[in-house]
Amino acid sequence: MYTQSEQAFAEEVRAFVRAQCPANVREKVTNAVGITAAERLAWHKALHARGWAAPHWPVEHGGTGWSPVQTYIFSETLAEEGAPDLGSFGLKMLGPTLMHYGTPEQKAHYLPRILSGEDIWCQGFSEPGAGSDLASLKTRAVRDGDHWVVNGQKMWTTMAHESTMMFALVRTDPDAPKPQMGISMLLIDLKTPGIDIRPIILLNGAHTTNEVFFDTVRVPAENLVGEPHKGWTYSRVVLGNERLSIARIGLNRRQLARLKQIAADQGLAGVPHVRARIAEAAIELDALEAMATAMLDRARAGVAPGIEANMLKIKGSELQQRLTRLLVEVAGRSAAPFAPDAAMDAGDAGKPWLGRLFKSHFDTRVVSIYGGSNEIQRNIIAKTLGLGAAR
Numbered sequence: 395m396y397t398q399s400e401q402a403f404a405e406e407v408r409a410f411v412r413a414q415c416p417a418n419v420r421e422k423v424t425n426a427v428g429i430t431a432a433e434r435l436a437w438h439k440a441l442h443a444r445g446w447a448a449p450h451w452p453v454e455h456g457g458t459g460w461s462p463v464q465t466y467i468f469s470e471t472l473a474e475e476g477a478p479d480l481g482s483f484g485l486k487m488l489g490p491t492l493m494h495y496g497t498p499e500q501k502a503h504y505l506p507r508i509l510s511g512e513d514i515w516c517q518g519f520s521e522p523g524a525g526s527d528l529a530s531l532k533t534r535a536v537r538d539g540d541h542w543v544v545n546g547q548k549m550w551t552t553m554a555h556e557s558t559m560m561f562a563l564v565r566t567d568p569d570a571p572k573p574q575m576g577i578s579m580l581l582i583d584l585k586t587p588g589i590d591i592r593p594i595i596l597l598n599g600a601h602t603t604n605e606v607f608f609d610t611v612r613v614p615a616e617n618l619v620g621e622p623h624k625g626w627t628y629s630r631v632v633l634g635n636e637r638l639s640i641a642r643i644g645l646n647r648r649q650l651a652r653l654k655q656i657a658a659d660q661g662l663a664g665v666p667h668v669r670a671r672i673a674e675a676a677i678e679l680d681a682l683e684a685m686a687t688a689m690l691d692r693a694r695a696g697v698a699p700g701i702e703a704n705m706l707k708i709k710g711s712e713l714q715q716r717l718t719r720l721l722v723e724v725a726g727r728s729a730a731p732f733a734p735d736a737a738m739d740a741g742d743a744g745k746p747w748l749g750r751l752f753k754s755h756f757d758t759r760v761v762s763i764y765g766g767s768n769e770i771q772r773n774i775i776a777k778t779l780g781l782g783a784a785r
């Protein structure tokens with residue numbers, strides 16, 4: 395799949411990760427044990443020091459100038475090695491949006507801080523009743539002198555509790571002829587008085603996401619991105635960037651290797667039914683990678699991704715779910731959270747995955763929902779193929 399020089403580049407990246415990212419942190423990532431904000435920040439700073447925090451950014455803003463192929467190899471190699479994900483919100487979603495639509499002051503202030511990890515961002519788009527139908531969002535921002543005054547509620551705001559800043563969609567013109575036309579994007583400092591961040595505890599007990607309430611929150615006028623009421627256009631750029639990063643081929647490769655290992659640990663590697671299902675997943679992964687490679691070939695020729703990005707999102711997320719489900723099935727009782735006690739049993743030692751597989755199984759339920767649910771992706775594909783209306 396890769397040329398010789400691309401292969402050499404992958405090895406350089408692999409060596410860097412192994413040297414700079416502590417093995418215990420990579421092991422935690424591999425076993426879906428949450429890492430601390432400090433561990434993630436330390437890895438962010440190591441990448442930043444090497445000039446690799448935002449490889450996809452243009453050189454003028456601190457990026458690497460790599461080709462799309464190199465950028466792809468870089469992120470997949472990091473995932474294969476179990477390096478922590480720096481998160482998409484600042485580096486992949488807001489950064490490129492500010493480069494296009496931000497004021498010169500916003501670019502000068504925020505881009506270096508995203509790159510260095512000084513500001514940690516979260517995405518305040520969804521609300522109760524405004525997920526797939528995002529244009530119906532109700533959080534209101536009213537201009538008052540040099541400020542916008544924000545009232546309302548955001549929902550499912552991932553990492554808000556560990557973030558310093560939020561980029562939010564707010565309604566600035568309730569009387570616009572179409573709901574999409576009355577929305578703006580605001581950059582909100584989460585320390586501003588009137589903001590209340592409340593945890594949402596997920597099915598697996600994890601606290602990764604939140605509800606965020608705004609009660610008369612005063613946001614400086616210069617924190618509005620681009621022009622007023624153009625937030626919907628900007629949000630399309632943000633969401634396009636999010637979808638491209640959801641296929642996770644490197645992560646799926648790592649999970650497949652883990653699946654084979656655990657099947658062997660459990661004495662199931664030779665069972666025909668198990669072998670067949672692992673083989674099916676491996677074939678799906680190769681097909682996904684072939685699709686990504688075809689997209690890279692077009693990228694080499696300067697062609698931007700079309701509905702392939704939506705297809706990759708669907709297939710990549712479905713495969714993540716299939717693999718984590720298979721992991722649970724193969725591990726049996728040892729997948730469950732009570733299994734660490736069972737680890738005391740003779741024979742269970744040396745299995746770092748014990749008791750941890752349910753968590754990643756539940757974690758991956760969300761990948762077919764966020765970034766635009768898979769049903770919405772299918773609507774977009776259908777519309778592009780001339781098969782019907784999409785939202």
Ligand SMILES: Cc1cc2nc3c(=O)[nH]c(=O)nc-3n(C[C@H](O)[C@H](O)[C@H](O)COP(=O)(O)OP(=O)(O)OC[C@H]3O[C@@H](n4cnc5c(N)ncnc54)[C@H](O)[C@@H]3O)c2cc1C
Nearest residue numbers: 517518519520525526527550551552760763764765767769
């Ligand atoms: C764990 C988690 C983390 C998240 N993190 C963030 C975040 O950081 N920031 C943020 O802004 N949002 C975040 N989201 C929100 C996410 O983007 C929304 O949940 C998603 O867009 C779906 O919206 P909804 O939950 O309102 O469901 P709904 O829109 O009510 O959808 C419910 C179901 O109906 C289906 N459906 C809806 N409309 C259609 C249609 N037109 N055609 C076919 N089927 C349809 C959907 O596919 C889904 O299955 C997160 C969500 C979760 C669960």
